[in-house]
Amino acid sequence: MMLGDPSSADDRNPRAGRAAGGFGDAVFEDDQAALWSEEPQEAPAFDLASYWRLALKHRILILGCFLGALAIGAALTLLMTPIYTATATLQIDREAARVVTSEDVTPRENMAMGEEFFQTQYGLLRSRSLAERVVESLGLASSDQALASIGAEPPARSGTAAAQAERRRAVALGVIQEGLGVTPVRGSRLVAISFDNPDPVVAARIANAFAENFIQSNLDRKYESSAYAREFLEERIAQTKGRLEEAERQLVAYAANQQIINVGESDEGDANSGASQSLASNNLVALNSSLATARAARVAAEEKWRSARTSQLMTLPEVLQNPSIQRLTEQRAQLDSEYQQKLSVYQEDYPEMVRLRAQINEVDGQVQSLAANIRSSIQNQYVVAANQERSLQAQVNGLKGDVLDLRDRSIQYNILQRELDTTRTLYESLLQRYKEIAVTGDVTANNISIVDSARPPSAPSKPNMMINLALAALFGLGLGVIAALVLEALDETVATPDDVEKKLGVPVLGVVPLLDKGQTTAAALADIRSGFSEAYYSLRTALQFSTPDGAPASLLVSSARPAEGKSTTAYAVALNLARVGKRVLLIDGDLRNPSMHRVVGVENERGMSNLLSGSADLQSVVQRTRQDNLFFIPCGPLPPNPAELWGSDRLRQFLLEARNSFDHVIVDGPPVLGFADSPLLAASVGGVLFVLESRGTRRGQARGALRRLKVGRARLLGTVLTKFNAKTTSYGGYDYAYDYAYGSDGEPGPKKGKKA
Structure with missing residues (x-):
């Protein structure tokens, strides 16, 4: 078979980064490293669209948590015991109405100390001593029946009567303190005393008891302080009177002894009062x-x-x-x-x-x-x-x-x-x-009064079905969102083009949809109006713009692991370039597990292994295919040392010879991970196309493969995302679906680029 001898491929398709006179000799350039990086690109601080896509991706999980929380909240609300809340209102003044003009013995608070005063009163309302007064005044700890009336569980009957009484007292005190609520009315001197209990009558009775006992305890404290002040003053007056008499006797005796005669007293307001x-x-x-x-x-x-x-x-x-x-x-x-x-x-x-x-x-x-x-x-x-x-x-x-x-x-x-x-x-x-204290002690001044007494409520205050459902909904929604974020953080797979760019930091040149069940790649490529073919048309177009001079003359198609679609991608790229009139040479570069000859439909008797070992020349291994302008070199017999063949000078000589006869050389390379073949090939060709399987390749595998290509000074053009399920995944607000039925029967409504 005679191959044409067109002008040099380097003259037709010169490319920066390729050695002069060497077909496809590429080196890894520093500016090219900026196009792809192992580290993900920095994302915006808050991308609402990405969170919305995340919610759509995990909508089943979020909806399940939401509905489950609602169901649990409704069930728990229906199982709860109704609680009634009775409220009494008190007015607390900083100073009581004065019956006499003299001041009381208790300290007076001014406006600057008003907040401390009211906070003290609220603390007294919540104090244990006031709760004990209420328990004693209502007899709530007198018997087990009294405890049962307030909804408390009587303690076990054991020990002495005094011990049982003390346990009943502790139980009643705990119920009273737990059900008490003290709520100041904002911007006023009013405070609401509420009590929660399953019995509305008991709730009202205990709330009123708190109000009455609080007033009485306030009066008792004032009376006790007045009584203490009277006793203290009586003792101090007696002591001072004795000292006054003794001082007068000493002064008179000294004046008589020293013959000191004074004729008048100075004014009491003078600075030397008493002289x-x-x-x-x-x-x-x-x-x-x-x-x-x-x-x-x-x-x-x-x-x-x-x-x-x-x-x-x-x-x-x-x-x-x-x-x-x-x-x-x-x-x-x-x-x-x-x-x-x-x-x-x-x-x-x-x-x-x-x-x-x-x-x-x-x-x-x-x-x-x-x-x-x-x-x-x-x-x-x-x-x-x-x-x-x-x-x-x-x-x-x-x-x-x-x-x-x-x-x-x-x-x-x-x-x-x-x-x-x-x-x-x-x-x-x-x-x-x-x-003064003797007068004020008999007139007990009270600065606390009852504004409204508590009445038995007609409807329960707890549980509130709407509030509980709202809280359950918020909890379920939050739980679903947190679970989705955790799953997303733990998800190492690369599913969308956005994942490729964010997690790997490399551009996406094409997205190949997942074929329907029963549909073969050969049939999908044969149908030029299918979405599968359209995806590779778009990839071919992207390759035309991947370099300043168009698609690279030599291209390696590889992937991180097997069965990601690299052979199909290599064949489809070669096929589409041949359809536009380019002379394309497709090479099965997987010398360990060849499969391209079955895709092309040729025999695998002689191929690249013979060419690289020197036992055959280029014209003897090149085979024509059913597609015009598309030529194919199979793998040939499996060699014992594929890496040594790819690392020899025969590969460069072969590429130099192939450039005189073909516009493009497409190499279907082996997987990157685990083998040295692809890095060696990547260092010799003009560009590398990396294939990723959607939801099949993990981020760590892809990073490892890209790292190996980077070490080999490969010129990575971009990635191709294969087996992308456009029906279940939306990206960027648009579905990756291709439908060329538009215009075939005159019906409007193209599906390509349909909004998600």
Whole structure:
């Protein structure tokens, strides 16, 4: 058989990563490693669509948990004993209404402490002591019949009567505390006291008993605190009275011994309340005040005399303001005016003029005399003021020594006086407080009142069918979701293209649907309008775009383990490339378990084992098939060492020779795991197509196979997911179903890409 000699395959289909002059010599490039990785790609933080697909995948499990929980919830609700809830409402005030203005002995809470006060009251309502009061007041532990009336199981009759009574008391106390509910009304001072019991009358009776006993216990605590305060104050008053009498006796005795005489008490509001003033101190204060006045008068008189002594006599303010001088000045002015008028008529020696001149001189003399007297009086005032100041200063100096001596002797006196005042104040305060408590002790103030008494309820409060069913539904739904997540986390299989990309980190080039029962691969491939054929058409198209220069010239089809569909995929890819006019050489590269010759329908007498061992050439082993442009090389006799044959230089020489005659060489390789054949083949061809069986290949197996291919520097183009059940699996919102009936009979409604 003669093979054509077209131009070099490398010239027609050059490809980066292939050695020059070597057909299909590919190396693993760093940029290619970014296209596929053993680690899954990072998914978004929250993908609602993926969770929805997960719910659809495990819908049977989730629905079963949901319905099972509903059934169990309904059954348990119907089997429960009806419980009735009776509620009494109390109003709790921070302070009770005051009958008298005096304060109680119990502490008062302000607004800042209000929350603590109310929380304390709620704790008292739930206290064991209040529950014991209720049990005692209602006689709930008096007999077995009393316990049975509240729905409690009587204890076994054993031991003494006291032991039996104590056991009944413990049982009743447990039932009472378990059925009690304390619920504050938000934003108010009201609190609801509820009690649950199978008997509505018993529930109401116990709820009212809690309210009444709580009020009574509050009054009892206040009365006990008042009684304790009265006893305490009586004892303290007696002690303080004795100390007060002793302090008074000591103070009087010391004052008589030291001759300390006090004339008055200071005001109670003074800082030195209780101190007294002595005679010497009073005299010193009075004289010191007089001395200050005298000193001020002396200073004023001295200043006036200094001014009068240095100034002209007629310029002094006292002279100018004197009434007599002012009158004489007016008289002189009249005489001087008359003199000037007559001077124009008479001569100066005229008798009338001499008389007027004499009168004027007399008035001037009188004025000078009065002015001199005024200056002398100013001097006398200064002398008197200075003498008075010196006299007072001498008396003050004399009293200072007496006061200082008295102060030395009054130190102990003041100590005794302060002790007396302190004791007296304490005694008066205790006596006043005792009188207030005596008044308030008889008027018991209560800050708790009953707003609404409990009444027997007409309908049970528990169980609530709707609430229980809602809780059961939520529990069942949550359990189903958790079970689905656990199963999904434990699921190691690769079922969908999304699983391939997320779990393996490699692209998906094609998805091949699962054939129906009774349908063969040969028949499905023969029907070009079947979904099976369409899947491989799509794979061929994806291969055309897998490299910048189209489908690789040499391609290895392999899988992680046997029976995943790699032989069918290799044959289908070769068949589809041949249908578009490409010269394709299909090789059965599984030298351990060959099967492609049965698919193609040729004999397996001579093949790749002969070619690689050197016992045959390329033209002697290539066989034609029923499909135009498709040629096939079978496995040939099984060699004892397949890995050594694939690792020899004959493989590279064969690929170089095949490129001159064929456009594409498709190798159906052996499984990757457990054998060294596929990594050796992958290092020599231009690309690797990895086949995965949907729900058949585990993630660990696929990762191991991909890791081995990576070590062999393979150029992985992508994966093909085979045996994909499109009827039970939806992916990305669309079903993988193929139906070419659209348009054949004019009916609308294509199924390809139908929404899930």
